[in-house]
Amino acid sequence: MLRKEYYVIQNEEGKFLKIDDLSGGYPCFIDDFEFCEKYESKEYAEKFLQGRYVTEMFKKEFDGCMIKTVVITVE
Numbered sequence: 611m612l613r614k615e616y617y618v619i620q621n622e623e624g625k626f627l628k629i630d631d632l633s634g635g636y637p638c639f640i641d642d643f644e645f646c647e648k649y650e651s652k653e654y655a656e657k658f659l660q661g662r663y664v665t666e667m668f669k670k671e672f673d674g675c676m677i678k679t680v681v682i683t684v685e
Contacts, residue, residue, distance in 0.1 A: 612684040616648040617655040622674040637671050643680055652677060 619627040625639035626646035640646060649655040655677045658664065664672045 614682045616650070616680045616682070617652045618643055618646050618648055618678050618680055619655060619659065619672075619675050620678045621672075627675070637668050639671075648680070652679075 621627070621639050623639065625641055626643045628638050628640045628646050630636050630638045649658065659672065659675065659677070664675075
């Protein structure tokens, strides 16, 4: 059995963070965690939420966001 754990950022509406590269890097929130931004560790996700992108550039968009764990298992 193969098991992989990722950390994702979810907003208050239950949507997941995806950085929109086509718009120049603006954050958007999508319904499907399969295509969202995934972090290899909780520390990386926390560091992202504490960075300038979140705390200064897009503070309003990230208000109330939290880190969630996604586990993928292959049997």
